[in-house]
Amino acid sequence: MNITDMLMHKNAKNLPPHEIHKTLSEAVMGEIAVDWRKSAVKYNRRAFYFSMEFLMGRAVYNNLLCLGLTDDIKKAFFDAGEDFTAMEDIEDAALGNGGLGRLAACFLDSAAAGGYPLDGYGIRYKYGLFKQSFENGFQKEAPDDWTRHGDPWSVRREEDAVLLEYGDMKVRAIPYDMPIIGRKNENIRTLRLWQAEALRENEFCFEAFDRGEYLRASENAVSAENISRCLYPNDSTHEGLKLRLRQEYFFSAASVRDIIKKHKQNGKTMQELPDYVSIQLNDTHPVVAIPELIRLLIDDEGFDFSEALNVSRKVFNYTNHTIMAEALEKWDIELVREILPRIYEVCLQINEAFIGDMYIRGLSAEKINSLRIVSRESSHSSRTLLHMARMAIYCTSAVNGVAELHTEILKTDVLNEWYELYPEKFQNKTNGITPRRWIALCNPALSGQISELLGDGEWIYDLDRLKSLKKHADDSAVISRFAAIKRENKKTLADYIKTHEGILVNPDSIFDIQIKRLHEYKRQLLNAFSILYFYFGIKEGRLKDFYPTTFIFGAKSAPAYTRAKGIIKYINEIAALIENDKTVREYMKVVFVQNYNVSYAEKLVVAADISEQISTAGTEASGTGNMKFMLNGTVTLGTLDGANIEIAEEAGAENNYIFGAVSKDLKEIMKSYEPRKILSEDPLIFRVLHTLIDGTVSDGGTGLFRELYFALTDGASWHVPDHYYVLGDFNSYVKAKLQINADYRDKRDEFYKKCWLNMASAGKFSSDRTIKDYADNIWKL
Ligand code: 26W
Secondary structure, three states: OHHHHHHHHOOHHHOOHHHHHHHHHHHHHHHHHHHHHHHHHOOOOEEEEEOOOEEEEOOHHHHHHHOOOHHHHHHHHHHOOOOHHHHHHOOOEEEOOOHHHHHHHHHHHHHHHHOOOEEEEEEOOOEOOOEEEEEOOEEEEEOOEOOOOOOOOOEEOHHHOEEEEOOOOEEEEEEEEEEEOOOOOOOOEEEEEEEEEOOHHHOOOHHHHHOOOHHHHOHHHHHHHHHHOEOOOOOOOOOOOHHHHHHHHHHHHHHHHHHHHHHHHOOOOHHHHHHHEEEEEEOOOOOOHHHHHHHHHHHOOOOOHHHHHHHHHHHEEEEOOOOOHHHOOEEEHHHHHHHOHHHHHHHHHHHHHHHHHHHHHOOOHHHHHHHOOEEEOOOOOOOEEEEHHHHHHHOOOEEEEOOHHHHHHHHHHHOHHHHHHOHHHEEEOOOOEOHHHHHHHOOHHHHHHHHHHHOOOHHHHOHHHHHHHHHHOOOHHHHHHHHHHHHHHHHHHHHHHHHHHOOOOOOOOEEEEEEOOOOHHHOHHHHHHHHHHHHHHHHOOOOOOOOOEEEEEEOOOOOOOHHHHHHHHHHHHHHHHHHOOOOOOOOEEEEEEOOOOHHHHHHHOOOOOEEEEOOOOOOOOOOOHHHHHHHOOOEEEEOOOOOHHHHHHHHOHHHOEEOOOOHHHHHHHHHOOOHHHHHHHOHHHHHHHHHHOOOOOOOOOOOHHHHHHHHHHOOOOOOOOOOOOHHHHHHHHHHHHHHHHHHHHHOHHHHHHHHHHHHHOHHHHEHHHHHHHHHHHHHOO
């Protein structure tokens, strides 16, 4: 292998890690160049994944793994006296917020590995998701300049630049291509990310410069570059901001044009586009691609509107990732008119076509009004809104949810009226995760054990084979090796936490882990309350024999999400409270790791005893962290929500710890729910909740904790007290948690058997399965 030669030649020893990283990456890029080029032209019919976010994480180790080079390179590093892990600080592309962006990354990997012609299109943000640190327990954000050491995994393709016009400005979109390797199988896919730049003639204004107006001289360049400057760190609320709309149009329009250009280069007509191209819209963020395609067909290709709409319907498909009302994108139509005047006109035409269709179906005017794609905000509002999800459903062939329950909720509740109009469009595609990154890469020891038992390592491309490991659940030699591997992973994590957080944790304690974006519906607060409950229980002698537990959190809060930031501060205060208590701290410890990201997740999911998946039933569309823990042999402590339901189905509810109200009951429950009643009847819950206002912990005078308290008791912005049913589920949650604690303490073998059975049942949650389902039933590849 000449990559190792190259490393040796460069005399790695004298190079700083980023130089080694660069040399190695460039060598790999050279190695794959021919296959990559061939893959691009190999297929007739192709699919494209349009996503505002791709949460790729580190490329270097993953690419070596997929090429089967890890062992060779590790050895070369060792021989050169170099640290293989030193490249960890060099690159980590966090071009996404959470689940939606990471799913996109897993999908590309699975497509490459499975031999599917799927490529990704997105934005090359200069700054990825902010870096998080804690100062005095409060979240602080810093910019994430992810290419500061260069970007050897991307190739700039100047020749494919696209000119884009807004109502008030013009910009160039320059593509950067990243190879998606997946497997050494000659199907190397591409993630094409667009970067915004000024037109060359506008880049710099010499007239302004000559007048001494130096800032103004580069004003055009700055406003163009602003479009791809920064990932919006918001993963639930739609804010309706101008720059965000510019971003959405920027990559959607550039990508549509890129696809059309290639299609024409292949000598095909635009009428034939649907025969060769299928585009998956990752949530509504890229939905503006629809009016853009229609516009191009009308303005440049001479289609009439209804022909153009028909083409678009055959090309596009839409995935919904959230049922949270505040996340649904509705753009103020006046903003659309200002920034995208021609798109505005097309959207109005789509709306007219829809209204016409509805009249033909015989719907009442009132009903039609309630469904319009462009509609007044309310009878007493002068704002008119463009409903992106409605446009998506009307203008696509397939609409899908991301877990069985989620799709059911879309059909019967959130999108019920649309389901009744277009039942044939609705499908479920339960999410998945790539086994390459989420076990082979992050858990080499467990992967090794599995490969030995299965006789080869090919199972990472055929995860259903794990099933046959169930028969080893009663083999004590197998289970004790499995337990030893987990113990070793816990030790490795403990060392990492010591280095990065300055906190000592005991690897022999239970590792109870909740890692995901900070959001009220995910209920980190429920976890925090239960910890306080145990704290008081131990301190006051009610809780005996509590097995020492380390409660680990990792979560970023949207910078403007005040209540979520209050929850972070609260958990950090609880951590300090316990740490300062000599009698309790032997039994429990709370660690909130800083800057939780994909790379941290790789270290955490392999070291967990308990996977916390505790969202209010009916709120988490799917969850994918839950699958990562499961695959690495962890029991789920969870509600019957999202994919947790399918996890419990696959692994057996008896091998997990399920608690809480179920989705179908909650609507009824919430009608008469009175959290203050619980508070007045249950002194232990009272005690715990009152830490928010009785001075047990301090929010530094910000009022954050008081606000949290009143949101639960009286109801704040939701006007519903405790909208996410934290107190309602509290007792059943605590009970389940104590059950795990006792099982771990008293029936360790049984506990590990449960863990093992979870791993052996995780086959369904490979994104290879998900991609095959999309390819067969939506993209028809
Ligand atoms: C407009 C602001 C905004 C930005 C991002 C609204 C909503 C989003 C995403 C849809 C949020 C998201 O990441 N959803 C998650 O998608 C995952 C992949 O399908 C699911 O597993 C998670 O349950 C869902 O929360």
